[in-house]
Amino acid sequence: MSADRSAERSEARSEDRNAERSEARLEPRRVQHALVCMLFDPAYAAMVRGSAKLPELSVRERALLREVDPRALRSDPHRLARAVHALIDEYPVSAAVLGVAKVETFFASEAFRAGIRERKAMALTFGQWLGDRARGVGCLEHAMALLRRPLPAPKGELDCPPRFRGLLVPAGTLAFTSSVRARLGHDPVELLAQRREPWGERAPRKGTEPLLVERREDGSIDLGTASEPLVRLMRFAEGGRRRAEVEAEAIRRGAEPAEAGELIDELIADGLLCAPPTGSS
């Protein structure tokens, strides 16, 4: 037997051993996470009982879950409704645009399951899952959900202040959102749960509307339009940039090269950009 062959064999043996080890792994937390997904999604529960590969569970972990009587998973008939309620509270207009039947499909998504495994806030996972599904309305309500929660510390030499989110959404999104929200009245959950179908009017999808969403000192959230170059610059800075990069971006967006530095200083003075203490990364 050649040396190559024997090395290959021993590699294969060690891979088998790794696979065996990982199939014998039992982390109670992973079992609980999968169980939560099973409680929300009968199709996922059936997948766990089935034979298709599920990378998130080892053989041992899956064996424990296969023993659960599927009827017992239905012991709380209001579980899904409560979770949907929590989402509609923060995403009333997105839920109207999609219809509650569509909102419920979130709980059968890999995004929902990943959010549980990664220990995230459900409302934020939902916002990510929305993506373009509810057009600009989803982006707007996702930004609001982000600003309701603890804000990250600013990073880099220059950053978009964490209490702001700059958005570029289809033209008319803000007016559409306000008007639908007003018509949803004081109890959107009740109204939408009965309706289930998508809202009669479609969310805007053409053109561009630059928006700034701001969390005020008192925790309330302010929505407004802003100039497109400003919103683009704030979005560019989001997550932390070097000052030179932000200045170059300002010039690309139409600032006079000689005045870019001054412009950035003004934005910092106005609180629309922030310069974190040096050393933040």
Next chain:
Amino acid sequence: MPTFLERSAALPHLGLGISTEYGARRSPGALDPRALRREHPGLGGFLEVGVEIERGLDADARAWVADGGPTTYHFLDVNLDEPEDLDPGWLAAVRGTVDELRPAWLCGDAGLWHFGTRDRGQMLLLPPVLVPESVAPMAAGLVALRQATGHEVLPENPPGAFFVGPMHVLELFAAVAEAADTGLLLDCAHLAMFQRSRGLAFDAGFDALPWERVIELHVAGGSERAIEGLPVVDDDHGIEVLPDTWAIFEGALARAGNLRAVVVECERNPLPDVLPLFRRVASAWGVDAR
């Protein structure tokens, strides 16, 4: 550090008490804990306050404390086996609430109280996975919470329509108590749910439990129903206590030599309706039911 059994000598004898949680009294006709204490001091010996930090304490809990009434702090919002869940912000708020309540100890169901972060719409309560691997992370959380608050933390066996894993729930809690060197809160109604779900006798697993660590018992009503033919018990804290819950309670009284407190969980029922239940618990335990 002294062992739990040595430390337990300093735990007060609270007697018979009642539970409450934020806004419990908004239910029509719900029990007024202070009225119970005024009219039947032997029954309202202490108030077990269910605390979700996000909601804080309600006016009833505050009024009880202002009267000088003894309390215990029952957490409703921590996954003990997740170190990330004992974050500095939550712990600081717990310490603040402990300062307000001045509880005799902390306690609460050792299970999954929420999925993901502690956030809206993510509350539930699942029992732990009944495997030896669950012991160490849960014990670590208990020790961390005890150190952070300076109070004993008694894990309670949670309810469940089903339980995952081959161990007996008492076997798991025995191992957790030994590993964390802590006391235990045995919920008799929750244990009845477990025994029924496994088709076991009311006292199955009793031999596994270090009874000298059992400091507190819970008694509560439950109602039977079936899901497509599967019999389950709803832990509804009503006034109808299942016969197996009584049998567990009486068996526990006979064994738990270090018992300090018994809670009758019936916070959403009117006083006249719950008095017979209190009297039966009091007489079984041999305490003054006036």
